[in-house]
Amino acid sequence: MTTNITKENPEAAAVPPPGAAPAKKQKVPTGHRRLLTRRDRLTLGLMATLPTILHIALVWVTALASIALAFTTWDGIGFDSIHWVGLQNFKELFEQNPQFWPAVQHNVIWFVVLIVIPTPLGLFLAVQLDKKIRFSRVYQTAFFLPVVLSMAVIGFVWQLVYNPDTGLINSIIGANEPGKYIDWIGDPDLNLWAILVAASWRHTGYMMILYLAGLKGVDPSLREASAIDGANEWQTFKNVVFPALRPTNTIVLVVTIIEALRAFDLVYVFNGGAEGTELLSILVTTNIIGESSRIGYGSAIAVVLLLISLVVIVPYLVSTFRKERRA
Amino acid sequence: MSTIAVKRRAPVRPGRVLLHVVLATMALAWLAPLLWAIYAALRPYAETSEKGYVSLPDTLNFDNFTNAFTQSDMTHYFVNTLVIAVPAVLLTLFLSSMVAFYVSRFDFRVNLALLLVFTAGNLLPQQVIITPLYRLYLLVDLPGITMSGKLYDSALGLVLIHVAFQSGFCAFVLANYMKMLPHELTEAALVDGASVWRLYWQITLPLCKPAMAALATLLSIWIYNDFFWALVLISTGENMPITSALNNLSGQYFTDPNLVAAGALLTAIPTLIVYFLLQRQFVSGLTLGANKG
Numbered sequence: 278m279t280t281n282i283t284k285e286n287p288e289a290a291a292v293p294p295p296g297a298a299p300a301k302k303q304k305v306p307t308g309h310r311r312l313l314t315r316r317d318r319l320t321l322g323l324m325a326t327l328p329t330i331l332h333i334a335l336v337w338v339t340a341l342a343s344i345a346l347a348f349t350t351w352d353g354i355g356f357d358s359i360h361w362v363g364l365q366n367f368k369e370l371f372e373q374n375p376q377f378w379p380a381v382q383h384n385v386i387w388f389v390v391l392i393v394i395p396t397p398l399g400l401f402l403a404v405q406l407d408k409k410i411r412f413s414r415v416y417q418t419a420f421f422l423p424v425v426l427s428m429a430v431i432g433f434v435w436q437l438v439y440n441p442d443t444g445l446i447n448s449i450i451g452a453n454e455p456g457k458y459i460d461w462i463g464d465p466d467l468n469l470w471a472i473l474v475a476a477s478w479r480h481t482g483y484m485m486i487l488y489l490a491g492l493k494g495v496d497p498s499l500r501e502a503s504a505i506d507g508a509n510e511w512q513t514f515k516n517v518v519f520p521a522l523r524p525t526n527t528i529v530l531v532v533t534i535i536e537a538l539r540a541f542d543l544v545y546v547f548n549g550g551a552e553g554t555e556l557l558s559i560l561v562t563t564n565i566i567g568e569s570s571r572i573g574y575g576s577a578i579a580v581v582l583l584l585i586s587l588v589v590i591v592p593y594l595v596s597t598f599r600k601e602r603r604a
Numbered sequence: 605m606s607t608i609a610v611k612r613r614a615p616v617r618p619g620r621v622l623l624h625v626v627l628a629t630m631a632l633a634w635l636a637p638l639l640w641a642i643y644a645a646l647r648p649y650a651e652t653s654e655k656g657y658v659s660l661p662d663t664l665n666f667d668n669f670t671n672a673f674t675q676s677d678m679t680h681y682f683v684n685t686l687v688i689a690v691p692a693v694l695l696t697l698f699l700s701s702m703v704a705f706y707v708s709r710f711d712f713r714v715n716l717a718l719l720l721v722f723t724a725g726n727l728l729p730q731q732v733i734i735t736p737l738y739r740l741y742l743l744v745d746l747p748g749i750t751m752s753g754k755l756y757d758s759a760l761g762l763v764l765i766h767v768a769f770q771s772g773f774c775a776f777v778l779a780n781y782m783k784m785l786p787h788e789l790t791e792a793a794l795v796d797g798a799s800v801w802r803l804y805w806q807i808t809l810p811l812c813k814p815a816m817a818a819l820a821t822l823l824s825i826w827i828y829n830d831f832f833w834a835l836v837l838i839s840t841g842e843n844m845p846i847t848s849a850l851n852n853l854s855g856q857y858f859t860d861p862n863l864v865a866a867g868a869l870l871t872a873i874p875t876l877i878v879y880f881l882l883q884r885q886f887v888s889g890l891t892l893g894a895n896k897g
Contacts, residue, residue, distance in 0.1 A: 317800040324804070325706040328699035328771055329718065335737065335768035336725040342736035353739060402630075405623060412624070418883070419631035422638070425879040425886070426872050427829030427847045433854065433868035434641045443861050445640050448658040478634065483890075490891035531727075539729045542831040546851060561731040565738050566836055575735045583732045590727045598716055 340583065346576035353572055366577035377578070380555040383469055384585075387476070387556070388537035395477040396529060399484025404514065406485070407492045417489075421482040428479075432546030435475040436462065465553025472547055472554060476540065484529060491525030492518070527593070534589045538582060557582045645669065645865035652862060668866035676857040678846065678870060685845035687759050688834075689827045692766040693820055700771040701812065704778035705804045709790060719776055726772030730832050737765065741837055757839045765837065766827050774819050777889075781815040782808060818889035821882045825875050846871050 313321070347366055351359045370377050402420055406413045423431060438445045439461035446461065447453040461471040495518055503513040541558040544550050550559035557578060564575035644657060646664045655662075672678070703722070707715040741756040750758035789811075790803050798807070809816075834848035841852045850871055858864040879886055 312794045313800065320800045321706060321710060324702040324800075325714075325718070328703045328775070329721070331699070331764070332722060332725060332768045332771055335765055336728065336733060336772075337721065339733035339736040339740065340725075340728060342740075343732060346736060353742070402627075405627060410620065410623065412627075416627050416631050419634050421887075422635070422876075422879075425825060425875050427831060427875070429829075429831045429847050429850055430868050430872045433850070433864060434637050437641050437644055437861055437865055438637050440861060443644075443652070443657050445637075445658070448656060453656075475637075478637070482634075486887055486890060535727055535729070539731075541731065545831075545835075558729060558731040561734060562832075562836060565735055572735055572739065579732045579735055582729055586728055586732065590724055594720055594724055594727075598720060 343576045343579045343583065346573050347580045349573045351572045353570065362573065366573050367580075369574070370577050370581075374560075376555045376560060380557045380560050381581075383554065383556050384537055384540070386469065387473065387540050388534055390473045391477065391480050391533050391537055392530070395480040396484050396533060398477075399481045399486075400488045402481070402485045403488035403492055404518075407489060417485070420485050423479040424482045424486070426479075428542030429546050431475055431479060432543045435472075435478075436547060439471050462548050463551065465551075468548060468551070468553045472544055475547070476543060480533070480536065483532070487529055487532070488522070488525060491522050494525075495521045527596075531589060531593045535586070538586055641865045641869055644862050645869055647862060649860040649862045653860075657861075668862045669870060672858060672863050672867040673870060676853045676867065678853075678867075680842070681844065681846040681849045681853075682874075684759070684843060684849075685828060685847070688762045688766070688845050689824060692763045692770075692827050693823045695763065695767045696770045696774055696823055697816055697820060699767060700774035701778050701809060701816070702804065703771070703775045704782050705808055707775075708779045708782035709787075709803075709808070715779075719779060722772035722775045724772075726769065726776075730769070734832075734836055738836055751843075752840075756837060757843060759843070761837055762833055762845070765833055766830070770823055770826065774823070777819060778812060778815060781812055785811055814888075817882075818885045821878060821885035822889035825878060825886065828875055 346359075348361060348363060349359050350362050350366075402416075406417055426434075437443075439447075441447055441458045441460050441462070442453055444453070444461070447459055450459075451457065452459045459467070461467050499517050499521060500513055503517045508516065539558065540556055541562065544554050544556055544559060545562070548554060550556060550563065561575055561578045561582065564571060564578065643661075644652065645668050646666070647661050648663055648665070648667060651662055652659075703718065707718055738756070741761050742754060744755040745753060746755060746758070746760070747753045750760050752758050755761035755764070785808065789807060793803055793807055828845075829847055830845070831847050831851075834845050835851070838844050838848065841849065844852070850868065853867060854864050858867045
């Protein structure tokens, strides 16, 4: 199913092959410009600014406000009560919050697990399903189904699997009787891994679809040449196909890191971020909707999350847009 | 070495059979959690508590589904979702296509900067902005416009944040799409004296239909599936869209696992319908903007 789509939509190539000649691109707008009436200019101005203002106000101003508030204490009642406290929030976070370092650790584990297990698995499935085999579409649908479901529903579904009393796993292995309970949801040594199974379940399908799209973009003549040279399937994949998937690999890496940082719904539904499953996103949120709303402190956690995200986002965007400029 | 190579290439069949066995087993394993939920939802609680969940069924019926649906007044929450998702999807597409039109047709100097701002904003984890956003929503007074009199706890507030957050991704995708359209089209129209608005609304947009359809499908599912924004920005349980309401409902009305299963599956049905009907659009949307987190 992806075959047609990627071919139909020119933009489907995430990193498009250099399209129109750059010289032409530069010339056209100036030509356009001369023909514009005053009203046209006004329309254009509104078209560009209205959406931008909304986006910047709600996303960027708030992100900057997070940074600013991280250095203050504020009870949220009136602007007079905002007090500058310097690095105190961070100090408290790093030194006194017993949940902070576990949360950082869990976010890292989340990423490592996603990149080590479901990502290669998704790639494997994509490579297999990319061969023109029968039922390819049926398989794709099965693997991709979890990606369509909301994380909340996924959390509920896996709760049913992991429930100590009534769940599938304990019922099958006979651990659902008093004395033999395995508490997949509550046990801090187990619950993170149990949730990661659910997260991987979803992530595999997502990666499969990204790689399927990437594989369609690999020049078939490369593979033919490799086959003519006598390379077997694995050699062709390792030496020819995988290197050609580089743009996809970059996207996969960025998507996986962002997913690991965003992980929230699944854990929140599964056990509310109980001991063993703390995440940075959960800490930020419980600080808002919990009983003691400490705005500065919550913002300090958000800033940590922001910094980690920017380490990923900035290099990625710089390289993407550099390519675009060249194109 | 050579024998292995020959073995691998000459008889294609056994390899293919093995591959199908592997894929079919995995596909079943992938469906297993969902099938398990469906199975639990179809059985009466009394029976499962007596015989255990791993047992052959005596009765299979849809009672849990109807009970979950009526007891929790699910229609109400589905309507809440509609009220949020429909305007949010339309507005996102409208605003982002305008930005895309502007940057791809008229101004290449701000093009990169603008797209950079939009795309980067879209990649941020929601939790980075939630604390100030929550405060902002509490501060904005809208007496008479929203039920709560504020942006907080209102459908309008959710629509706005969805639009602001998702328009980055859509603008990026649509700008790339519009750059591929022939420039002669708009140029000729401009020379003929068409206004910029006509250029956008009557000439460019109709050509973007495939991309818009893909994005609309994707956005609908994302916004329907949103859990986080509504969890934080809506305080009244009654005002929550269905996905976020699920968490409250499961404590209040879905008193046994069978009902929880039925309730969760019910909320998944609309996304599944959209997925099966518009699978092409969904997948192409996801891959054409593969830079989305």
